[in-house]
Amino acid sequence: MVTGAGRGIGRAMAEALAGHGASVAVNDIVAERAEETAALINDAGGRAAAFAADVGQHAAVLEMAAAVEKELGPADLLVNNAGIPGSFSAFKFVDSQPSDWEPFLRVNLYGVLHCCHAFAPAMKERGWGRVVTISSEAWRMGTDYGISMYAAGKAGAIGFMRQLASELGHDGVTANCISLGELDNLPLPDDYFARYPVARAGSADDVVALLLYLVSDEAAWMTGQVLPLNGGLS
Secondary structure: OEOOOOOHHHHHHHHHHHHOOOEEEEEEOOHHHHHHHHHHHHHOOOEEEEEEOOOOOHHHHHHHHHHHHHHHOOOOEEEEOOOOOHHHOOOOHHHOOHHHHHHHHHHHOHHHHHHHHHHHHHHHHHOOEEEEEEEEHHHOOOOOOOOHHHHHHHHHHHHHHHHHHHHHHHHOEEEEEEEEOOEOOOOOOHHHHHHOOOOOOEOHHHHHHHHHHHOOHHHOOOOOOEEEEOOOOO
């Protein structure tokens, strides 16, 4: 199950998992995007199905989980990728209202809770599972860019994932986070990455490489971790 897989790194992760033999449930809030990703996978010889749902709605996620199990079987892997980007949060906290906060917490935090609540119990029952949440270095590094609620949602999801790892480790289920710096899908000035020791944007290939390790049997002893993938920024 890959959420937010209708485009960008979500699509890249879904395609990579399919390329390694997984049957992939492709989620996106926009049905057409999910269907396009699923079609790309199926046309390449993989197996995928599209599931449109808003991860910020618990009932919708539970309904999606039931549909996934019926069509593809129970999910062994959950990649929490869906989120509202920090670039959408161009407001300073002191100038904001609670109505401004809600979308970021609903999707970036509660979306993770909803998906884990829907998919992790079956992993526990079967005695094997992998949960990976895509986060951001915004949780670790303060900026003056007006992304306070984006950072709050990401930090909350990280704290939750560490606790989930503690609860499910004895049941063969691991839970880890990939904490990203800026990727090459954003239009940024050429000199933006001068402050990165590896002076370039991250790529989908960078993210996929780490994801494939975390969902593998080789990563069975790694859980509760927040892995920075950011060109050395932090």
